[in-house]
Amino acid sequence: MTVLKVEQVSRTFPARHGNAPTRALEPTDLTIGNNDFVTILGPSGCGKSTLLRIVAGLDRPTSGRVTLDGREVTGPGADRGMVFQSYTLFPWLTVRENIAFGLRERGVPEGERNKVADAFIRRVGLSGFENHWPKQLSGGMQQRTAIARALANDPKILLLDEPFGALDNQTRALMQEMLLGIWERDQKTVLFVTHDIEEAIFLGSRVIVMSARPGRIKAEIGVDLPHPRSYKIKTTPEFVQLKERLVEEIRTEALKVAEHA
């Protein structure tokens, strides 16, 4: 059983060059249960990535704390796998070596490492590319490798920071289906940050809407669409209704940001 608890977590970036300190995140509470797929939706600058980085242990909260299964998060660790928006495959490692990076760090012998890596290569549809360098892959293939790399470590929770943000629409839709397919099959606790409303609904069991400046949770909306979901669900009345509601929520926030810019 995995339970992630975010308790009164806030983040203020200290003053620089005479500017006032920036409050990126108001004190925030969030609980994510076992095998939950939670999407965090908000306009840019709402602190959603900051929150995710704090959960990953890459950033420290100014106040409050994050616990995973009762243990406080004090730094990054293999129990919280992360996929970044930027392409972060190690360019000097092949696809297989990239996926096996975490296993190797843990001292898993090479034969076993490769077996696990190859299983994930098949899962994300990259068979035949085992020995390619990242430079030889398209953006979508790189992100698939990055997802496989995070999953190969068997983390308790998978954190994704707008992983499909840099991809074109068609590729993005395919990647969403692939990720959802993996989740439906293997069950995993997932926290997924995005600014794409459709993506947030299609993937999530719950959508957390964040407001901008200062960043805080504005609304939490359950998504009761049945699984397994196919791309066709995006045109059903239930989906469209949810989308309309979220468009309204996000629009007021986006306007706030635009006015302050």
Place this chain on the structure above:
Amino acid sequence: MRPLDSVTSKQRVAYGLAFFVLFVALWSWATFGGHVSKTFLANPLTMVQEGYDLLVKQGFVFDIGMTIWRVVGGFALATIIAVPLGVLMGAYKPIEAFLEPFVSFARYLPASAFIPLLILWAGIGELQKLLVIFIGSVFQVMLMVAVTVGATRRDLVEAAYTLGASDRGIIRRVLLPSSAPEIAEILRLVLGWAWTYVIVAELIGSSSGIGHMITDSQALLNTGQIIFGIIVIGLIGLLSDFMFKAFNAWLFPWRLA
């Protein structure tokens, strides 16, 4: 010609050779044409004859060997010390804060100005020659390696941390491999500089080496030999550069993929 337009590799070779031909043609015009006195500048043919004489009769090969060994020895010594320290400086900011100001200062100390001191300390033997090259290279390499390692992509480091990498793992499996091609380039560059130091070191208080031959020839006003010596240095430099480049390409295939 248009800005940034590429050339074929055949054209590249042809253009490159063309300049050498032009260079020799100008030189021939100046010397054979009698525009420059023989005392000051030998003509290409005399240079080739003197060079043949040097190689076959005066054991110049031994001098070339000595010079190469000094460059390689001094440079290897500098590399063994400078690369690990540079990596540590790049990885750990307190170490960088501790060493960087001094190294920045030391790197501007001209290696050739140390020659009198080094002769006093180490005599005129091989150790002194190695030390000149060592002093000339070690601080440069240290600083450049530190900058390269320090500039490692932060997102790669973060990704490694989220995959469970330890601090040692970050250095061994992220900082080092990501900086390795740059470090190899730095070594290639500084090796070029080491060649200048070795000749200067051999000009003073030496009984062998290309630099020594050049000083000897100066006393005899044999400009043919001097020019031959200089050209040999250039050729060796070109060759070592080429080998370094090929070795780097072989070592880091992921960069070219």
